Amino acid sequence: MSPDATLGNIRIVLCETSHPGNIGAAARALKTMGLSQLVLVNPRRFPDPEAQWRASRATSVLDNARVCGSLDEALEGTMFSVACSARSREIAVPAVTVRNAAAQLVDIARTHPVALVFGNESSGLTTADVNKCRLVAAIPANPEYSSLNVAAAVQVFTYELRMAALSDEAPGSKPQVLASHQDVEGFFGHLESTLSTTGFLDSEHPKKLMPRLRRLFSRTQLETDEVNILRGILKTLANPRKRGQNK
């Protein structure tokens, strides 16, 4: 696949953006780096003349931007997603550098749609939103002032994506059939309900059990077959007697 086609498979998702100028500046950043898919989750003001002005000659990206009502809707159909967040926190997903995240995104984008998710200007992404992604990535900023403008952060990330896409085109291992966002979330839901039913997970004192399990499985980039096997195991273990009766 050509670098252009790979970059065309990468969605940039902006959540709850307050300032339309930042949406325009992000659109310009996308176009300069050869990306085209901008997805806006509940933007406060869009469309807006300030977005058009800051987009300069990248208005085609704005015109084709998709507006969604939720992050789940924005991630529908993706096979891999990375949350951008500077804040350190208790999270379920592994944290990596921008460069590492870009390499993984580009590797998968050669064959599947992927997404890179940015939060609101003042509050960033919610922990719930970060946990919907497979990885979290941060720009290694000055610890005394780590607040990059959101469009500036988009420029840095998309620059790293372009660098990764242009670097050797050796895709590494043969592409597997990766599980989709919905498949993986379906597995986590099944796991959580099974652990609740059997009493391993105490719903009133869940501690960090589900975040830890999400972190473990998010590191693996689950494949479709694997999700099916894991769900089969859950089903059998939760109902072992049925099997026994058939014998």
Added chain:
Amino acid sequence: MSPDATLGNIRIVLCETSHPGNIGAAARALKTMGLSQLVLVNPRRFPDPEAQWRASRATSVLDNARVCGSLDEALEGTMFSVACSARSREIAVPAVTVRNAAAQLVDIARTHPVALVFGNESSGLTTADVNKCRLVAAIPANPEYSSLNVAAAVQVFTYELRMAALSDEAPGSKPQVLASHQDVEGFFGHLESTLSTTGFLDSEHPKKLMPRLRRLFSRTQLETDEVNILRGILKTLANPRKRGQNK
């Protein structure tokens, strides 16, 4: 020399900037990446409230910005300088990537003042100005639309400078306590026996089930705590009634 001191030796020079908002956004970019020296050659409007606004909480960089009447004055005392320019042209200086330029700048900035020079928003740097520098560096942009906003370009370059300055320190993430070979094998043994007992794994026709599960979990480099959680889940799921009786 510490990364902070090295980055403190790097001047960012903006020539003939038209929009004060870009000066403010550049100041913010500098501060987020741990740089502090902003030099302005004949800015059209400075100081200006829009620069203050776009600088967000990086106004200290603006307050300390030095205004010069010429690029020669801005480069005085530096030992090395890089011009940022996307335009290909007849130039006297070698052209390199941003990453390569950042590595060279940081290397020299450990012991001497250096500078990175950006041009005007619409016309860029003059050939005369480029020729005053030792290298010219470009961000590898989309050939159909290569016009990065000047503050966005400053963000990308300063990001690469910070990455280069930090590279020796290999920050990485805190090492986890990885599970030993025995721990992981113990888990696989426990998994296999549980799957056999419950009937999910047919010992006479095992197919590829265990190899597939091994492949999945081997990709993750399991941690000790995770092995304990997984074995706890197996134990509970295989004996759900015991839990139920305790309630």
